[in-house]
Amino acid sequence: MVRVAVIGGGIGGAELVRLASQYPLDLVLIEPKDQIECQALYPEYLAGLAKVDELTAPLKPFCDKVRVEWVRDRAVSLGLRSVVCEKIEVEYDVAVIATGAAQNYFGVKGAHETFSINTFEETVRARKFLEESDPERVMIIGSGLTGIETACVLAGSIESSIYIVEMANRVLPQFSESTSKLVENALSRKGVNILTSTRVQEISADSILFGDGSTLDCDMAIWTAGIKPSKFIEDLKLPKTKGWITVDQYLRALPGVFAIGDAAWIEIDGKLSTKTAMEAERHAAHTARNLHKLAEGSALEKYSVRASTDSQVALISTGCDCAVGVYGKVCMDMPSHLIYSLKSWIDRSFIKRFK
Template identity: 60%
Template sequence: MNLERQTLLRVVVIGGGIGGAELLRNAATKEGLELVLIEPKDRIECQALYPDYLGGEIGIEEMTAPLEPFCRKMDVVHVRDRALKADFADKRVTCEKNDIDYDVLVLAPGAVQNYFGVEGAEKAFAINTLEDTVKARRFVEKTRPKKIAIIGSGPTGIETACFLADNTSCKIFVVEMMDRLLPTLSRNASILMDKILSGKGVEVLTNKRVESIQDCSVTFADGTALDCDMTIWTAGIGPAPLIESLDLPKKNGWLLADQYLRVEGRKDVFAIGDSAWIEIDGKLATKTGMEAEIQAKHTARNLARVAKGEALKPYSIRASTDSPVALISTGCGCAVGIYGDLCVPIPKRIIYTFKSWIDKSFVKRFK
């Protein structure tokens, strides 16, 4: 690892997930940039494929790519360390083992599981990281639970339910606090997904706020309970600890970004992906892999403009909360395409193949 300063514009990227890795891949083709990645993990992971892995559809190799060969190919210095804080006056990132100076900082540490203060929720299984997902799959294979409760009915929860229903003999329950499935998407999507889950024998429980989670049961705020052998929490995300510690403008805990994807009030700090609150022209960006990739590509182009002393170009949100875009796998080679109020379950095989190609090609591009 060579951290000797060069005459180029040093761009330090915190986080090697979808946003960070895609930014580096695109920035590596630009002139005038010295690229440094701070990431404790040794692999790039495609979180969109975690439900597929949990259901036994794919192996680890199909949803991850080693970082070192990628970084060598892209001429990126990989600092395998954990960022702890940043000094914006001295333009320095403090890690557990290193202090790293920067000219421009890109914050892309992603998000962490949010348990919303629910008692015992931390003991439930999760599929927000590779380690969590591997642990959950091993439990399913070893203990063969008869009843599984999935807390949360967003795309991850739905995909998890579908793959488990197709590949195990478990009775699956999907628990949602709101009055319908996929509450952040259209009602048409909710109705269609309800039919799909019903056809797989999955039981949907809406208007159920979780009060606490025990080893073999889930207790709800209305006093009722659900007996189960395994609980999987997919009910939401929150800011990474690093983001919480930074003295930067935030909204709802997320880094507040301007129209150029810079942190508000900071010309030398960018924020992309799940860590950022991006609201432009009345539209709020969704926290999805697709949106993170597009933000990363745009930021790479703007970094090249910074190196050349050119004016930055504003970002245009592609997938907003008022017109969300989603491709949701529903198992058995099927998927649903969602764009705003439009839901397309047919032709199923084509949509599934398209989604599978998108997810797996993300991993392949880094190998």
């Protein structure tokens, strides 16, 4: 049987293992955490609107159920036939890298000391601080999807003054101008202070210094301003684009090594895959089928990007059970409760698959 080592049990890796387990493959999952986590629900968890068991599923019972070997370890490098982990070495015929991305602080002084909601541990720490310190001013740095959702849900559930800081001249700069406008209106209705064309230069314990020399008092700063390849990806000797693993149309970096999810640079037929859960899940489903084909000796299927950087697909929570929907050039905020229900259902049903 072909032995497949999947490195990383997040959205992409866990979904891949779940789907590939229906085929005659010898699957091993390498993941240091003991649970699968749904990042899309971190903003709601931060605001006290989602419960732990809605966004996490324990790995052990899931792996037992689908008869997948789970190695609770962190991969440090990839050899030709084995994954070197901190404690052990795992042999493979085929490897799939699904280790996600790391927070990017862009070298801003003091940014490492801020709160982040890039991991569950960080989100738990931020929620604890919110509950215990009741900050007067919360500053959210970065207005991508995570920053927007965090600002909106917090504005709807806590008394603090919320600020969102963005270096570009509009929020959600990676989306169309009409989407930015719609989201900016939602933020304003909630009383969120929007600071666009504003560069954060330095962050200290109680204030933020901006590029123009001005400062603002701040009791809590939450950094959501970007992601970068992790140290593990950085150290791998594989083809890269801007530090991410470059893959071919079958999502392979090398004949026996696939890369999926945030860790991969997936550009096919001129479309660049977005770093979203939606795309990571599609990469996983596609790769599960291709692993089966590989094991059978049949031709691999080409991947087709759905949510690309120039045609975004997203459901963006705007707080108080409302959301905005984006599909390419179409962007709508009505019926906002129905769009939110759809988003909530998608996010919550992801974790249910692993229980």
